[in-house]
Amino acid sequence: MAPDTAALSEGLLAALARRRATGAVVDAAGAAAAAAARAAEWGVERALLADDPVLGDLGVGGRLAGDGCEVLVWPDGRGRGWRELLGLEGPELTMGVTVPRLGVAERGTLVLETGPGHGRSIDVVSMYHLAVLPASRLRATLAEALVETYARDGRAPSAVSLVSAPSRTSDIEKISTLGAHGAKGLHVLVVEDR
């Protein structure tokens, strides 16, 4: 990993850790195993994956299925209906797996861009959120990342989600409590480029 990329991923993970998210830098060969280990730690019974070539190349879906986890892929997984995806029916311990378009080192933010293969609700309907971020997608500042995301010809993406923490609320006595409506845990795998 190039030294500047190393500094950026360190910045991202340190900022996220302050907000009680977790993460690690892994190489491409170890990414699927790291995803499976995290799923096992969370006790995940079903994973909802973005349809993204990055996950296919790393073999994340195959590895999770091999470990006995039910694997749904967006948009087909959407066919299950909201009650099931929200965990009101079927397994409650679910995990959304996303591939952020960019990661921001300063103050720690993931930029998730929606699209036909990447539903905007994948991470918040699930109990846990695993983000798989190729290291080459790291940027230094939020301004840089947002200008890049929106500075394209034609239509802006219909939805972009900035995610910087697990779902949390301080509405009871101003003490931060995790898992309010979205993912109770956020784990980021920064994958070194092959």
Place this chain on the structure above:
Amino acid sequence: MSGRRPVVYSDTTAPLRERTREALADDALAANLRAAGASWGAARTRISAENPFAEMRARAREIRRGDIGDLPELLARLEERVTAAGGVVTRAADADAACRYITDLAAARGATLVAKSKSMATEEIKLNEAIEESGLRVVETDLGEWILQLAGQHPSHIVAPAVHLNKEQVRQVLMAESGWELPTDREALVAHARTRLREVFASADIGISGVNFGVAETGTICVVENEGNARLVTALPRIHVAVMGMERVVRDWDEAAHILQILPMAAIGDDAAGYVNLITGPRAPGEADGPEELHLVILDGGRSALLGTDLEEALDCIRCGACLYSCPMWRSVGGQAYGSPYSGPIGSVLTPLLEGMEGERSSELPFMSSLCGSCHDACPVGIPLHDLLVRVRARVTTTAHRRDRARFRLWSRAWSNPAAYRLSVAMARIGLRLAGRRGWARRLPGPGAEWTSQRDLPTRWPPTPPR
């Protein structure tokens, strides 16, 4: 826990003086507010030490002043870009027009259940009441707002609406809603709310959100949150209606990135919000979630009248709630006593400006401040709130305030004349000696009664040490 219910007022009941007196007598409220203020203060101190906050604040002020200066142009651009992205934009002159647009839309689409994420603009226009009157069910999904909706209360803070309640009070409210026995455990209460509200997300026809700001450059609306409910509200239901105060526009993504970073620093003492939802039009072709229809309601509600006046800076506000926590008045009585959706210093400025100067709230709120300036200090966009408070005070025209002003004018004229000054001082000295005992006047008649109802007045200088 104290058995008392927290003080709650609908908009027009007891006068302000009575509301504040009751709030001051509520020990549980005082403890909750003290804890909240201390927690905000500690987080704010940490965030200011870790970030170039003063510099960021100067830049944020520059951004907001520029945006408000170009407001008509930026709004036109926003409207054009949202429309180009497939959204429907409507400008609502007032609360009635905004509510009517939304209830008509719900009726036309045959909606029955509305899920809401936190929005001060919808509090301002009393949208929930309008939706319920039209026969639909509306559910607040921000945890704090939901608790208040169940308890029949209004928010006491812009960002932390239920900050005046403690966990035992919250437990009672949630048990009453579900009929389930719940432990007094924060995590269990949050998990319970998560499950109950997932039922709402799964079946709502319409999601209603506020808008932290719209980005004119691309026609994108930003909804900032920490719980994830705003994403669910804007992603799952068939229709998304976003309600935005007309001043909440920024020019481009460079400005947006800056405001997105300073907002959570000021609001919650963190350098990033958990989630920021950036929405440009309805779902695109081929997408399997997101609303099929996006409606953006841009609310005037008295705002445009402030443009170009000496009160214009009130429009710079990004609704972070920092001035509330910093205010010694708000920290003493909480937001409920203000009787307005906007409490604290910004509420005391905005309420009269948006609602008109008539009415008890508008004439009293601007005076609920010691003008200490801590609000200006706390404000991430540097609004001179203490100056605005003075300017709003000058606009109050009730009989009592006119009489006060006449009295002060008379006093000022008298003391401009050396002879009248000396005479009045001599008379006051004699009067005080007569009214006082052992160097202190404890009860004065007439115009002095208001003073001595709160504190004693020394009758000689330097004062005799009180016994």
